[in-house]
Amino acid sequence: MATGQAPSNPVPARRTYQPVEHPVVVIGPQYLAQYPVELAVSTNDFKVADIKGTLIFQGERERLSVHHRCFFKSHKRHGIC
Template sequence: MATRQAPFNPVPAMRTYPPAEHPVVVIGPVQYLAQYPVELDVNSDFKVSDINGTLIFQVKSKLLSPHDRRFLKDAAGNTLVNLRQKIRTMHGRWEAFRGKSKEKNDLLFTAKKSKLFQFKTELDVFLGNNKGEVPDFKVKGGYSKSSCSILLGDSNTMLAQVHGRHALAIMPNVDYAFIVALLVVILDKINADDDGNGAINGFIIGFVLSS
């Protein structure tokens, strides 16, 4: 049984980025905000480490269920977020809930493709209390198919960048647990496009929880 402990704070990134004007908090009000830029590496087992190799997060999967589910866990194994893909939706909607909950009042965010047909990965991300049509965050694909930027709403305010599926560059004062949770959805979309049939490739599929 996992024991709760203080999160491992990643060391500062070597690069510098301008800080967000206001803190961006989705999952953790304090523990997942850094006053400095953060760079994270994602290996083939979907273990997320800082630039010193210290484990920060890990993602597990449960595929033998009505919904494909992902579990974002901290280094101690505590579940922070569970994400599930809603089946039979035209835009491939994902929902993220706090901890292991499935209750609507624990909905953290939803993400879906911005357009039904698109050549680059583009997602609209809505916070759980957003019932409107204007997204709180946008994911926009870059020149490379496996690279993209995470922006604040419809603005050009950069929150994070994904480089080649295996690296994250996150701006100061941005909830990096949220960015990693969103990365789960981003990689699913990239992998689905690569496979051509909506299947999730071996980058994620290797983790099946028995419970």
């Protein structure tokens, strides 16, 4: 690399995905996306976010539970199950 030049950072090519013929609905059709979405699950606070950090779902534990159940809510705090 010559002096005074910035290092080259190639931009990755965008992938194109074919639409899914029969999407599998796990939670509800309102949560379907027309493109692949990477999600990350945090075990400490039961949050599910996309790779940009946008909150998608959040889990809440029952306060007095013998079975340590967790209920997931949407980012608008509505129950999803």
